[in-house]
Amino acid sequence: MNPFLQSGDILEIELIRGSQAHLGDVLLVVQDKKRPVSRVISRACNELVLRPDNHLAQIIRCPKSQIVGLVVSLTRRGKQISRTHFFWKAAALKNVLFWRLGLKNMSYFVRTIKRKVLSRLLLLSTNNKPL
Numbered sequence: 001m002n003p004f005l006q007s008g009d010i011l012e013i014e015l016i017r018g019s020q021a022h023l024g025d026v027l028l029v030v031q032d033k034k035r036p037v038s039r040v041i042s043r044a045c046n047e048l049v050l051r052p053d054n055h056l057a058q059i060i061r062c063p064k065s066q067i068v069g070l071v072v073s074l075t076r077r078g079k080q081i082s083r084t085h086f087f088w089k090a091a092a093l094k095n096v097l098f099w100r101l102g103l104k105n106m107s108y109f110v111r112t113i114k115r116k117v118l119s120r121l122l123l124l125s126t127n128n129k130p131l
Contacts, residue, residue: 004053004091005037010075018064021048024092026071026083029062036060037071039092041099053095 004026005011013028021027025040027050038050038060048067050060073082081087 005074006076008076011037011071012073012075013069014072016067016070018048018067021064021067021070023096024089026092028068028071029060029066030068031060031062031066035068039095041096049099051095051099053091 011028021040021043023040023043026037027040027048028035028037029050036050036052038052040048041051042049047061047063050062052058052060071083073080075081083089
């Protein structure tokens, strides 16, 4: 989940049922003797679609019964960040939005936006219109 979660962060987990999870929530899941922490990017009837922040191409589909808890806060270098913090909400929005738009990573997104902005500026400058 790097860069959102970093090595040494202490997570506060609240026990929840899978049916209580919402889009953008960071969840602790039990899966094949592993306990990955991933973000909810989509919901279905009996399963959730999860994706870690650091590997946007990896998709985890898991039954709601495998959900152990919700990450409600993290402590990094003595400073606590709750799930109501802007940083937390921005990371959630980015991941859900990327999933909905079908984007795989941030660099592709930035290159696409940059290319569109530069082409628009070039078009405006060739028409001798003020920016």
